[in-house]
Amino acid sequence: MSEKKEALFSKSVKAGARTYFIDVKETVKGNKYLSICESKRVEDKWERKNIMIFDNAIPDVFQALREAGKVIKGE
Numbered sequence: 001m002s003e004k005k006e007a008l009f010s011k012s013v014k015a016g017a018r019t020y021f022i023d024v025k026e027t028v029k030g031n032k033y034l035s036i037c038e039s040k041r042v043e044d045k046w047e048r049k050n051i052m053i054f055d056n057a058i059p060d061v062f063q064a065l066r067e068a069g070k071v072i073k074g075e
Contacts, residue, residue, distance in 0.1 A: 008032065017041065031055060 009024035021037040037050040053061050 007035075034058060 005026065007023040007025050009022075011022045013020045013022065018038055018040045021035075021039065023035040023037075024032060025035055026032050032055050034053040035050060036053070037048055039046055039048045041047075
C-alpha cells in the first residue's frame with residue numbers, strides 16, 4: 001500500500017459556486033509541481049478538474065498569467 005504525501009503548500013479559494021485548490025506537491029523522485037484543482041457542485045455530485053504544472057514550466061506559465069491579468073484589468 002502506498003503512503004499519500006501531504007502537500008508542501010495548500011490554499012483554497014472560494015469563488016461563488018466554485019472552489020479552487022492550489023497545492024504544491026512533490027513527486028516520488030523529488031520534483032516539485034503546482035496542482036490547481038477546480039471543484040463545483042453539479043446536480044447531486046462534486047465535479048473536479050485538475051491541472052499539474054511542473055517546476056520547469058512555472059516561470060513561463062506565471063508570466064502568461066501575469067499578461068492575462070493585465071488584459072483582464074485593462075492595463
